[in-house]
Amino acid sequence: MTVEPDTEEPETTITNSTQDPRVSRVLSPLLGDRQLPLLQHQIYRSHQRVADRFQQGRVFLTGDAAHITATTGGMGLNSGVHDIWYLVRSLTPRLEAPPEQPEITAYEEVRRDVALRVVQPATDTNRRQSDLDTPEARLHRLEQLMARAGDSRIHHSSVERMSMLDAVPEPVA
Numbered sequence: 001m002t003v004e005p006d007t008e009e010p011e012t013t014i015t016n017s018t019q020d021p022r023v024s025r026v027l028s029p030l031l032g033d034r035q036l037p038l039l040q041h042q043i044y045r046s047h048q049r050v051a052d053r054f055q056q057g058r059v060f061l062t063g064d065a066a067h068i069t070a071t072t073g074g075m076g077l078n079s080g081v082h083d084i085w086y087l088v089r090s091l092t093p094r095l096e097a098p099p100e101q102p103e104i105t106a107y108e109e110v111r112r113d114v115a116l117r118v119v120q121p122a123t124d125t126n127r128r129q130s131d132l133d134t135p136e137a138r139l140h141r142l143e144q145l146m147a148r149a150g151d152s153r154i155h156h157s158s159v160e161r162m163s164m165l166d167a168v169p170e171p172v173a
Helices: 021-031 072-094 106-130 135-150 152-162
Strands: none
Touching (some): 072 106, 072 152, 135 152
């Protein structure tokens, strides 16, 4: 597996959040002077992994079994659906093929490439944009999104890119 660990903060469970500066740092700008009874929380450790192999003989990995991404942006769900679509499209012509037909190798090559070339970088970008920590940076990002949504050509292109419709080649029959 290819792993890039997040080493900023260890994964911990904290039961007394009023004494944790990490919780205060996040909640204070949102709550101001109001108090929020937070009984327990866990630090989310963002990480991404891509399996070294997506296929071994007649066994195929798809979705989170093949590649784990941060939850930001929905790239894991999108890429998992595309994995299954590509695999089904690759397997369908072989269901009636003679037994000596060679095994499917394009699935692993194509889908692993998409995970590394498209999904991982998009997830990194989504995560960085979600973690903007100043009001000015968040406002600037919101203005960019609003401008993108206001231009139908740019909006369509953005939706197509995020849904990965342009990153899924047709399976080789």
